[in-house]
Amino acid sequence: NAGVTQTPKFRVLKTGQSMTLLCAQDMNHEYMYWYRQDPGMGLRLIHYSVGEGTTAKGEVPDGYNVSRLKKQNFLLGLESAAPSQTSVYFCASSPTGFIQPQHFGDGTRLSIL
Amino acid sequence: SQQGEEDPQALSIQEGENATMNCSYKTSINNLQWYRQNSGRGLVHLILIRSNEREKHSGRLRVTLDTSKKSSSLLITASRAADTASYFCATEYGSNYKLTFGKGTLLTVNP
Numbered sequence: 156n157a158g159v160t161q162t163p164k165f166r167v168l169k170t171g172q173s174m175t176l177l178c179a180q181d182m183n184h185e186y187m188y189w190y191r192q193d194p195g196m197g198l199r200l201i202h203y204s205v206g207e208g209t210t211a212k213g214e215v216p217d218g219y220n221v222s223r224l225k226k227q228n229f230l231l232g233l234e235s236a237a238p239s240q241t242s243v244y245f246c247a248s249s250p251t252g253f254i255q256p257q258h259f260g261d262g263t264r265l266s267i268l
Numbered sequence: 269s270q271q272g273e274e275d276p277q278a279l280s281i282q283e284g285e286n287a288t289m290n291c292s293y294k295t296s297i298n299n300l301q302w303y304r305q306n307s308g309r310g311l312v313h314l315i316l317i318r319s320n321e322r323e324k325h326s327g328r329l330r331v332t333l334d335t336s337k338k339s340s341s342l343l344i345t346a347s348r349a350a351d352t353a354s355y356f357c358a359t360e361y362g363s364n365y366k367l368t369f370g371k372g373t374l375l376t377v378n379p
Contacts, residue, residue: 159310186365197356197371198311205365213366245310252365254299254318259310 157181161246161260168236168267176231176263178246186249187229188213188257189221191242198245204229205252236267272300272340272357272370280376287344289373291357292337298360300333300340301367305354314342314355347377 159180168174178187185206190198190213200213202221210221218240220232229248233240243264247257272291281287291300299318303311315331317324317340323332330343344351354374358367 188366190369195371198369200366200368203366247311253363254316254360256301256313256316257311257367258313259303261308261310 159246159248159258159260161244161263163263164261165264166266168233168265170236170238170267172236172267173232173234174236174265175233176244176246176265178229178231178248178260180227180229180246180248180258182248182250182258183226184248184250184258185226186252186255187223188247188249189219189229189231190245190247191215192245192262193242201231201244238267241265241267272359272368274355274357274370274373276373277371278374278376280378281347282378283347283349285347285377287347287351287375287377289342289355289375291340291342291370293340293357293359294338295361296335298362300331301358301360302329302331302340302342303356303358303369305356305372307353311356344375347375349377349379351375352377 188203189201204223207226247259249255249257272293275290301316302314354372356372358369
């Protein structure tokens with residue numbers, strides 16, 4: 156039982172390049188989330204999903220897109236990376252959204268030059 | 269935006285001492301959660317306390333919630349070097365099924 160797995164763990168991009176971060180969970184959770192964590196800023200919600208085929212915007216969605224084609228996977232895409240998107244990205248999941256703890260992956264460290 | 273704010277930002281103590289961290293928030297909540305993050309790792313859920321609860325315990329952890337003051341505290345008793353980590357409070361409010369995280373308290377427990 157791996158929980159929440161994020162790939163890749165590290166990545167360096169050049170400005171303007173695109174990439175996709177993958178999050179996979181094996182707990183049959185309905186809800187999945189993408190956060191970014193910057194120094195001194197805590198975690199900020201980018202996008203989230205309340206079930207397969209659904210997505211919704213969080214606090215800082217600009218510059219990102221997401222897809223939830225399968226219940227166990229939640230993809231975060233950067234179409235044209237910018238230096239401001241240098242951050243640590245965390246994926247999380249929960250059984251449902253209401254009064255439930257979230258389970259986190261170990262993050263993807265993304266640097267954009 | 270609605271956000272929990274932890275206090276202090278950093279705390280350094282000796283092994284065996286108790287550590288207390290506080291969290292304040294702005295509007296009524298459904299529940300408040302505490303998470304721990306070790307360096308270079310993801311967040312790990314510690315305790316969830318509902319808005320109608322006042323205190324919860326889990327091992328060496330004790331969480332209190334005062335909805336009249338819109339504040340919560342996390343107490344770690346008999347701390348160990350392995351408790352060194354950042355601790356975050358997160359609040360859930362309304363019906364949007366989202367958590368809003370504070371900026372965290374960095375706890376250092378010296379051997």
